[in-house]
Amino acid sequence: MFKFNKDLELPPQLKWKFSHEPELLGWTIRARNYNTFVANCMLLFMAVLNVGAAFIMYSVYAGMSQPWRTLSCVFFYTLMLIVTLSMTHQRMKFAYRVTKSGLEHCEWKDFPEWALTFLKWLAGVTAVFFVFMATIDPSFLLGALIGPGGVGLTYLSMAYSKSYREMHTQYHHYAFKWKEITQLAVVTNREIVDFKYSIIQKGDEHITNGGVNIFCKRKQKEKVAEFIRSFLSPNVPFIKTKADVPQY
Structure with a gap:
């Protein structure tokens, strides 16, 4: 539908889970994901x-x-x-990809x-x-x-x-289906969209809950949040909040 400028290439160590589906939204960014x-x-x-x-x-x-x-x-x-x-x-390197099946992102740091x-x-x-x-x-x-x-x-x-x-070398890939996202939030004091998830890991009977920060480019977090929200159930809370998280 629309695509942000991509200035980073995904390393060969990482692969998209939903690569067989058309990309509806995608972008890359360098950010500090620590305090x-x-x-x-x-x-x-x-x-x-x-x-x-x-x-x-x-x-x-x-x-x-x-x-x-x-x-x-x-x-x-x-x-x-x-x-x-x-x-x-x-700074870590992040790549985000949105498809009909869900949201996935890769993060990596090369030596x-x-x-x-x-x-x-x-x-x-x-x-x-x-x-x-x-x-x-x-x-x-x-x-x-x-x-x-x-x-x-x-x-x-x-x-x-x-x-x-x-x-100083890290490669990670995460993928979430839309039904696994339980809350979406716009962080008002940072260029970040935050979501909470609840999933059952493969081979595990226990539910795992957690949260993910989506680092956005300047003045894009509202557009990103609204686009993601369009795929979520109306029952999923959509809020605005402040967070003490790093800025890129």
Whole structure:
């Protein structure tokens, strides 16, 4: 019927359950599906730790000329802050699809291979730079060990840590039939449509109840909510509410 701009491609690990049916509505979006207040606190904590590490680095570089000493510490702090930010404020990718049978969505997060490439080249370039500068000032040899060496260790820990890769790689698919949705809500203080569901899992005799946040692009949540509502039973509550949920 109408389709929002799709700027994300569904990864091969995920498949639509109702792919045999025409898509009536679909869109993709990047959003933070976690408590951003906690993430901001973690970033602030790590930023303070990085300041301490930069000051320690500054004292270690006592034999270096003042401009290069300051520049090295600022570079180290900036790099560590960027790495920290990439870990605490990642965005999930979401894809939504509506058909006559129901609503389904995929969410995924790929491991940032670009970050590894960046760190590897950064370690190499900075190592060459520090070695070259050591021909002018021998104190830069210490900088070559601490600066590029630290970047290299960060690269190795990210590239070969299985737990780190698993933490930053996720693929999930969820599908709901219209009869399983028990409440629909428009979140007034966020670009989100929320619905509650009640289902019986395959092989399980117990009813599972839960809720799902549907992340919408700006000024589209009302249209999305009304479109979904048209498929629901008139007995399904449709409300407006506020929620303390993350904004994308």
